[in-house]
Amino acid sequence: xPKSPLARMIIYGLIATAILLPISLSIDWFPxxxxxxxxxxxxxxxxxxxxxxPIFVLVMTVAIYSVIRFHARPGDTGDGPxxxxxxxxxxxxxxxxxxxxSSLAAYAWITLHNIEKPKKGEMIVRxxxxxxxxxxxxxASGGRxxxxxxxxxxxxxxxxxxxxTKDVIHSFWIPDFRLKSDAVPGVTTxxxxxxxKLGTHDVVCAELCGAGHSxxxxxxxxxxxxxxxxxxxxQAGPSGPPSPAQGKQLFAANGxxxxxxxxxxxxxxxxxxDLDNVLRDxxxxxxxxxxxxxIRQSIESPNAFVVPGFPRGTMPQDxxxxxxxxxxxxxxxxxxxxxxGKK
Ligand code: CUA
Numbered sequence: 001x002p003k004s005p006l007a008r009m010i011i012y013g014l015i016a017t018a019i020l021l022p023i024s025l026s027i028d029w030f031p032x033x034x035x036x037x038x039x040x041x042x043x044x045x046x047x048x049x050x051x052x053x054p055i056f057v058l059v060m061t062v063a064i065y066s067v068i069r070f071h072a073r074p075g076d077t078g079d080g081p082x083x084x085x086x087x088x089x090x091x092x093x094x095x096x097x098x099x100x101x102s103s104l105a106a107y108a109w110i111t112l113h114n115i116e117k118p119k120k121g122e123m124i125v126r127x128x129x130x131x132x133x134x135x136x137x138x139x140a141s142g143g144r145x146x147x148x149x150x151x152x153x154x155x156x157x158x159x160x161x162x163x164x165t166k167d168v169i170h171s172f173w174i175p176d177f178r179l180k181s182d183a184v185p186g187v188t189t190x191x192x193x194x195x196x197k198l199g200t201h202d203v204v205c206a207e208l209c210g211a212g213h214s215x216x217x218x219x220x221x222x223x224x225x226x227x228x229x230x231x232x233x234x235q236a237g238p239s240g241p242p243s244p245a246q247g248k249q250l251f252a253a254n255g256x257x258x259x260x261x262x263x264x265x266x267x268x269x270x271x272x273x274d275l276d277n278v279l280r281d282x283x284x285x286x287x288x289x290x291x292x293x294x295i296r297q298s299i300e301s302p303n304a305f306v307v308p309g310f311p312r313g314t315m316p317q318d319x320x321x322x323x324x325x326x327x328x329x330x331x332x333x334x335x336x337x338x339x340x341g342k343k
Pocket of ligand 1: 129130131132169170171205206207208209210212213214216
């Protein structure tokens with residue numbers, strides 16, 4: 001072992017680095033990488049480790065050496081020698097960290113910039129946070145809107161999430177993709193990624209948003225392009241213009257028959273107005289307006305007008321959110337046929 005303290009510190013430092021660096025790089029710091037961006041970010045972290053471990057070892061070596069070499073001996077009660085700075089040392093320990101930190105910041109910026117760059121043919125998925133559920137909107141062929149609480153993505157296709165919230169701040173996070181963004185009231189935020197790993201990944205809300213925060217999770221299904229198209233087409237429902245037949249299905253599926261009477265739908269509810277009379281009601285209460293706009297308003301904002309004799313606020317207020325515009329069109333068509341028309 002050389003006598004010079006500097007040479008010994010260098011040898012101990014190199015040995016410690018040689019042991020610690022492979023260990024730090026072999027640890028699984030993150031969940032599986034499920035997207036292109038995840039690989040970019042994992043590489044960034046590996047570079048940070050490669051730079052940080054030798055610096056950590058350097059600092060610890062100097063600190064441990066100083067403790068051993070310069071600690072007060074028993075009976076030593078005097079002051080240390082007065083030292084008036086060391087300009088050369090100070091310049092070195094300011095300039096080198098400055099260069100290191102600036103380079104790493106630039107590298108991180110470039111990585112993020114590449115991830116955030118618009119990609120050719122990217123698919124847009126609108127993400128909505130709401131206490132305590134994520135929902136996703138897609139545009140299917142022919143402009144039909146699809147809404148789902150499960151996130152489906154085709155593998156190897158770039159996607160841009162447009163993130164909004166209906167109430168408080170949430171944070172849309174897919175750990176396997178390494179990216180997240182807050183959902184802020186009144187603002188649309190976004191992030192981009194390209195999923196690369198088939199299978200399911202967790203979607204998490206990463207912002208404390210209320211009592212159900214920890215339950216605000218869903219799943220992203222990364223599937224083949226074919227499976228995705230089939231799924232989207234199925235969700236979009238029948239193609240072509242909205243049809244009364246589709247409206248009849250929606251009438252049954254959304255529990256309308258629980259409250260309304262409508263012979264064409266085999267419904268006999270008594271809580272809300274009798275829809276066999278809906279055209280007569282429209283003529284009476286919405287003078288001058290077409291019956292279809294009276295019906296649409298009754299579905300989308302039921303409190304705007306309530307038929308006399310019926311309680312206010314009983315009809316659910318959220319059909320405009322729950323149903324797609326295409327579905328509402330279908331319902332309006334169905335009901336505009338004179339309460340089903342054929343009895
Ligand atoms: Cu939404 Cu936490």
